[in-house]
Amino acid sequence: MDDSVLVVGGGIAGLAVSRALRERGVPVKVAERGGAGSGGAGSGGLAINLPGNAITALTALGVGDGLRRLGRPTGRREYRSARGRLLFAVDEDAFWGDGARPRCVRREDLLALLGDGLDVTLSAPATVSRVRPVAGGAEVHYAGGERAKHGFVVGADGVRSVVRAAVTDRAGTRSSLLSAASWRFMAPNPGVDCWTVWSGAGGAFLLIPVDDREVYGYASGVRGGPIGDTPEWLQTTFGDYPSPVRAVLENMTSVYHSPIEEVRAPRWSSGRCVLIGDAAHATAPVWAQGAALAVEDALVLAGLLADGSPWDTAGARFEQRRRDRVTHVQDATDRFSRAAGLPIWLRNPLMPVIGPRVYREAYSSLRSFELP
């Protein structure tokens, strides 16, 4: 029996919880199938948008100074029509305040920051095939047939989590209501100076500067269902959008098409096994909450495992602390996804009226975050 916590997965959630546990003096090992620093879902050199509560959580994790050296603040959000008309804008710096200015950073930079100085033992072998809660811990099976018993197991193994089967048999993945897949890409900055999305009947095209030279781009459908998986879909859907969009379409440097899968799980823990991050609640990136929720989960769980109370009850206490906040994000995601599918003749006149309120409703309650 190994008394340490085994963290399965070394993405944002796994690195964050390992860091938080180390800081609180709890022994931890990591099993990452891709090896150290492999980067988690969709690392691919692309970027990630971090709203203010992600900045707050990363600062609480102790990497705030490093974070301020990465990427660029988003500054403001502009929601525009397919013709370029400004429907509404949000001053994000004013909304979140100085200590929590949203930023867009390269994923590999964020993962390197989370891994910097993190001195944890990597388990070898590292691909976990099954986890089974047992009295006083959990039994971990590896792909090569080896087994080990740990005092606690954290499933931070993403959307297709294998640890999830140890916790519930009633959770699978489902497609996002907004779009079953999306495109992500980088491109030279065509002159965009803040988070800007253009939406039409067939899709939404988002650009966020990561520095003065490059933008991160994201494009999806808006009415659910599949979208084209060849770049021609981008041309056909957005080829007549305003000039910054057309310039990006001509100059993309890295282009990925991937499904947007969500996880809605009725429970996140069983015995001494707990799911965090995407393994527990992957949600379409409508409000860009993936990293924020993963790091918040990590801080809360590490606090509970370090507070001296029995590890047998840590899972239930974790769910009690986290369920309402995650449900709020999931509900806000579904509401926005349905609204985005309204016909343009209705959506465009409605947006200036309800848009600022929808932004406030999604984010206001997320501005405060209390550690256990």
Ligand SMILES: Cc1cc2nc3c(=O)[nH]c(=O)nc-3n(C[C@H](O)[C@H](O)[C@H](O)COP(=O)(O)OP(=O)(O)OC[C@H]3O[C@@H](n4cnc5c(N)ncnc54)[C@H](O)[C@@H]3O)c2cc1C
């Ligand atoms: C298109 C798209 C855009 C997004 N944009 C944003 C955004 O702008 N902002 C934001 O905050 N979020 C965004 N997200 C969500 C965000 O990427 C995720 O929420 C976040 O990466 C979750 O991290 P995680 O560590 O929980 O999971 P992952 O990043 O999936 O990490 C899981 C890790 O576990 C490892 N692993 C898996 N199975 C095993 C196993 N059996 N054994 C050992 N290791 C294993 C994997 O190799 C991986 O390293 C986006 C998601 C998508 C799909």
